[in-house]
Amino acid sequence: MPEVIFPGPEGRLEGRFAPGPRPRAPVAMILHPHPSAGGTMNNAIVQQLYKTFQRRGFATLRFNFRGVGKSQGVFDNGVGELSDAASALDWVQSFHPEAQTTWIAGVSFGAWIGMQLLMRRPEIRGFISVAPPANLYDFTFLAPCPSSGIIIQGEADEVATPGATQKLVDKLRTQKHITIHHDTIPKANHFFEHEMPELMGSVDKYLDMRLDPNSPIR
DSSP states (O other): OOEEEEEETTEEEEEEEEOOSSTTOOEEEEEOOOGGGTOOTTOHHHHHHHHHHHHTTOEEEEEOOTTSTTOOSOOOTTHHHHHHHHHHHHHHHHHOTTOSOEEEEEETHHHHHHHHHHHHOTTEEEEEEESOOTTTSOOTTOTTOOSEEEEEEETTOSSSOHHHHHHHHHHHTTSTTOOEEEEEETTOOTTOSSOHHHHHHHHHHHHHHHHSTTOSOO
């Protein structure tokens, strides 16, 4: 799990990168929660998502947004963080220009950034959004959402409220040519402290389905 430093829009960005086992390996990038709430690339859910994609043979990157850890710059309310994510994906793709597919996963604030990124990058074919804060941030940019994915919510989440997430899911499900899965984890709060096995079980079940060569979802 080598530490990497790569160029971002406002200076160096710090990350952890697991190279792909073959030249056309798929690419995955994991985005962390809100920096002002203590979010970093070492967040427990971020690390589990990273390990899951790495085990599946993806070239996998997690990194710190600007102003977090060794990453240079200062927090920019999402605008600069989206630029950071785009630069990070560029950096991974420089090693895997022929990647067969690209996935984005994000936790809370990172899910909001990740879903903005997939609007700009048509090579992203799948997403995992854990506790997207649809009650705190505007997700109307997903018009239409260009790729299929899963949104996972904690039943007892008081930060990203289940009702707002359900409205987002319902809206996305009216769109053609994509399939949106939605899992609610019983008893889980925003951090899934005691429900990590259930959370990752949901992620793995979804990835098993999507990565199957015979998957109905492309």
